Structure formats: C-alpha cells, structure tokens
Amino acid sequence: MSIPGPDGRDLDRIRLLGLRAFGHHGVLAHERAQGQTFVADVVLHLDTRAAAATDDLADTVSYATVAEDVVAVLGGEPVDLLETLAERIAAVVLAHGVRAVDVTVHKPGAPLSVPFDDVELVIRRHADRDEDRGARAAGIPADDATGDARPTGDGDPTDDGGPIGEAGPTDDATGDAGRADDRVGAEVPGSDRRPAGPLTTRPAAEVPFVLALGANLGDAVATLRATVAALTAAEDVEVSAVSPLARTAAVLAPGQPDQPDYLNAVVVGTTTLAPLELFDLARRLEDAHGRAREERWGARTLDVDVITYADLRSDDPELTLPHPRAHERAFVLLPWSQVEPDAVLPEHGGVAELADRAADRSTVRWLALDWLEGPGEQGAR
Numbered sequence: 001m002s003i004p005g006p007d008g009r010d011l012d013r014i015r016l017l018g019l020r021a022f023g024h025h026g027v028l029a030h031e032r033a034q035g036q037t038f039v040a041d042v043v044l045h046l047d048t049r050a051a052a053a054t055d056d057l058a059d060t061v062s063y064a065t066v067a068e069d070v071v072a073v074l075g076g077e078p079v080d081l082l083e084t085l086a087e088r089i090a091a092v093v094l095a096h097g098v099r100a101v102d103v104t105v106h107k108p109g110a111p112l113s114v115p116f117d118d119v120e121l122v123i124r125r126h127a128d129r130d131e132d133r134g135a136r137a138a139g140i141p142a143d144d145a146t147g148d149a150r151p152t153g154d155g156d157p158t159d160d161g162g163p164i165g166e167a168g169p170t171d172d173a174t175g176d177a178g179r180a181d182d183r184v185g186a187e188v189p190g191s192d193r194r195p196a197g198p199l200t201t202r203p204a205a206e207v208p209f210v211l212a213l214g215a216n217l218g219d220a221v222a223t224l225r226a227t228v229a230a231l232t233a234a235e236d237v238e239v240s241a242v243s244p245l246a247r248t249a250a251v252l253a254p255g256q257p258d259q260p261d262y263l264n265a266v267v268v269g270t271t272t273l274a275p276l277e278l279f280d281l282a283r284r285l286e287d288a289h290g291r292a293r294e295e296r297w298g299a300r301t302l303d304v305d306v307i308t309y310a311d312l313r314s315d316d317p318e319l320t321l322p323h324p325r326a327h328e329r330a331f332v333l334l335p336w337s338q339v340e341p342d343a344v345l346p347e348h349g350g351v352a353e354l355a356d357r358a359a360d361r362s363t364v365r366w367l368a369l370d371w372l373e374g375p376g377e378q379g380a381r
C-alpha cells in the first residue's frame with residue numbers, strides 16, 4: 001500500500017523480496033547454537049521522480065547497498081525476537097534516507113509443534129521526526145537526555161546555559177552571521193517541531209564533520225564495519241576517511257564496575273545534513289545495533305558520538321558541539337589524529353597534542369589499519 005509524500009502525492013516503492021541469510025536469532029538455546037535461515041522483504045517508500053529525471057543513481061537509493069545492509073542484520077548479532085530483528089532492519093534501511101519502510105521478516109524454520117508454512121512479522125516505520133523523537137524519549141532515561149547524571153567537572157553542558165549554537169570564539173559580534181556561508185541553507189523539513197536555529201539548519205554547501213565510534217559488547221568489529229558501511233551509504237553524507245581501529249580500556253566513572261575493552265574508531269567526512277539530522281542518523285545506527293541506554297557510560301553494542309560539525313558551537317544538551325568530553329579522551333583523539341594529524345579542537349587545541357596529554361593515552365593500542373576488510377579481531381574481549 002502506498003504512502004502519501006509531503007506534497008500529498010503517493011510515494012514510489014522499491015521492493016526487495018526474499019533477502020536471506022543464515023542467522024542465530026531466537027529464544028531457544030538450539031536456535032542460538034544451530035541457527036537457521038531468515039528471510040526479509042523490505043519495501044522502501046521514496047520519491048523516485050528526481051532520479052527518473054536525471055537518470056542518476058545519486059538521486060535515489062542504491063537498492064544493492066540496502067540489500068547488503070539488510071542481509072548483514074539478518075546474519076548479524078543474534079537477538080531473541082523477530083520484533084527486534086525487524087526493528088533493526090527498519091533502522092538500517094531508514095538510514096539510507098527513505099521516507100518509510102515496510103519490513104517483513106520470515107522465519108520458515110521456526111520451532112512450532114504443528115505443520116506450518118511460515119511465520120511472518122510485518123512492520124512499517126517512518127523516518128518522521130516526531131516518531132523518531134517519540135522513540136528516543138521512550139528509550140532514554142530523562143537524566144541521560146538532560147546530561148544531569150554526568151559527573152561534575154566533565155563539562156556538563158547544562159551548566160553553561162547558553163543558547164543553541166551560541167557564537168564561538170571564532171565568530172565576531174554578528175554571531176551566526178559570521179558563519180553565513182555555511183549556515184544559510186534550507187531549514188530541515190519538520191524542523192518546526194524543534195526550535196529553528198543552527199542545529200536544524202542544513203548548510204548551503206557541504207561541511208566537515210567528525211564522528212567517534214565505540215563498541216564493547218557483541219561482535220564489535222562487525223558492528224563498527226556495518227556502521228561505517230551505513231554511513232558511507234547514507235544520503236547527504238560523504239565519508240572521506242576512517243581511522244585505524246583501536247582497542248582501548250573502558251574509561252569509567254568512579255566506582256563503576258569493570259567493563260570489556262572498547263574498540264574505537266573515528267570517521268571524518270562532509271555532509272549537507274543539518275547537525276540534528278546527522279545526530280539522528282547516529283542514533284538510528286546505534287538503535288539498529290541494539291544499543292541499550294540503561295546506564296550512563298554502560299557497556300554498549302554501539303556508540304556514535306558527534307565530535308564536531310563544521311565550526312559550530314552548541315550548548316544544547318541534546319547536541320553539544322564540539323562534544324563536551326572529546327578533548328580529554330584519547331580513545332577519540334588518537335584515532336582522529338591518525339586521519340587528520342593537524343586537526344584542531346576549538347577552544348582546546350591540536351588534537352594530536354591533546355591525545356598525548358589525555359589520561360587514557362596509555363590504554364590505546366592499535367589493532368588494525370585496514371580493519372574494514374578481512375577477518376579482523378572478533379569482539380572486544
């Protein structure tokens with residue numbers, strides 16, 4: 001069934017049917033141990049008119065890449081429920097920039113005691129900002145969302161109380177006008193639901209960003225690889241470099257129980273997404289890999305932090321820029337300095353020098369330079 005687009009006309013659909021992979025999902029021990037074939041049908045709802053006019057793949061979604069991402073979830077980290085599997089598939093597909101997706105997950109080998117042909121779960125998910133925010137509100141404890149639970153002295157953004165996108169030291173008295181070239185782009189559709197401002201404004205031209213990835217639960221290498229692949233495939237995002245993979249001791253709050261080592265990497269690139277759109281993409285990728293948000297600095301399947309977006313400064317607790325703790329984290333600074341040796345973190349200084357001074361510097365060990373391909377190390381510990 002078609003869905004109306006923003007102009008009221010029906011969206012088009014790309015249907016990928018019978019995508020399959022051998023997976024280990026299920027509640028029962030033998031399902032986890034032996035595995036079985038899982039099948040997915042995905043229907044992408046999008047407007048294909050621009051691509052039809054230009055005949056250019058860049059104006060639509062590459063169904064081949066979507067298919068690879070879906071199969072990676074089917075054959076990836078085991079989950080108990082078809083519901084979880086379908087939700088993860090929806091999240092990786094939405095990360096490609098389609099407006100909505102229908103996901104049908106089939107489990108023809110389900111452990112039933114009666115004859116049957118198939119078990120199917122069908123879900124529809126929208127890339128609608130209200131719904132994104134609803135899901136986020138449901139998944140994140142209030143403390144976490146406001147930053148209130150952060151220890152004192154680590155840059156709690158709520159202490160600063162400044163306005164969104166407060167002008168930084170590089171800006172003159174004209175504030176945002178000082179960055180006019182970067183900030184005059186279109187408002188994000190639906191941004192009326194968030195206060196209009198620099199965080200919801202798309203740049204007129206591509207701007208640089210830095211993302212930090214971390215994982216210390218599950219098959220961390222596979223998760224990080226899939227995340228880089230999804231970022232590379234994402235609409236309006238150009239990945240220009242990915243750092244070597246580092247193995248790092250978990251940096252914990254005082255008294256926090258020990259955790260497995262992390263695998264960390266940094267992705268740099270350019271984007272025409274608004275800052276909060278880039279942040280939402282990061283959140284969707286975390287959700288796609290089953291990120292739980294129960295404990296601050298808890299062990300996690302995937303963390304994607306926005307470290308910098310152009311030269312934007314923001315004191316908004318939802319998206320503080322630059323990331324308020326990046327300057328003291330060797331697990332961010334060292335990988336970043338590997339791909340951008342001369343990078344500077346506004347207000348703090350050269351990234352390579354900051355890395356050398358960071359308290360966790362000695363715990364960072366390089367695992368692999370070419371970790372995006374090949375067998376890699378399985379898991380963080």
Ligand SMILES: Nc1ncnc2c1ncn2[C@@H]1O[C@H](COP(=O)(O)OP(=O)(O)OP(=O)(O)O)[C@@H](O)[C@H]1O
Nearest residue numbers: 144145296297303305306307317318319320323325
């Ligand atoms: N630059 C940023 N990147 C990612 N999250 C941010 C940023 N600025 C503020 N936040 C907010 O921080 C909150 C906690 O995010 P997250 O769960 O990723 O934290 P964490 O990884 O446990 O800790 P840390 O923020 O110290 O890395 C979220 O509500 C998010 O909106």
Ligand SMILES: Nc1nc2c(c(=O)[nH]1)N=C(CO)CN2
Nearest residue numbers: 214248249250251262297331
């Ligand atoms: N080594 C390491 N430690 C952490 C990390 C991380 O990515 N790597 N992330 C945290 C919260 O974002 C807390 N501690």
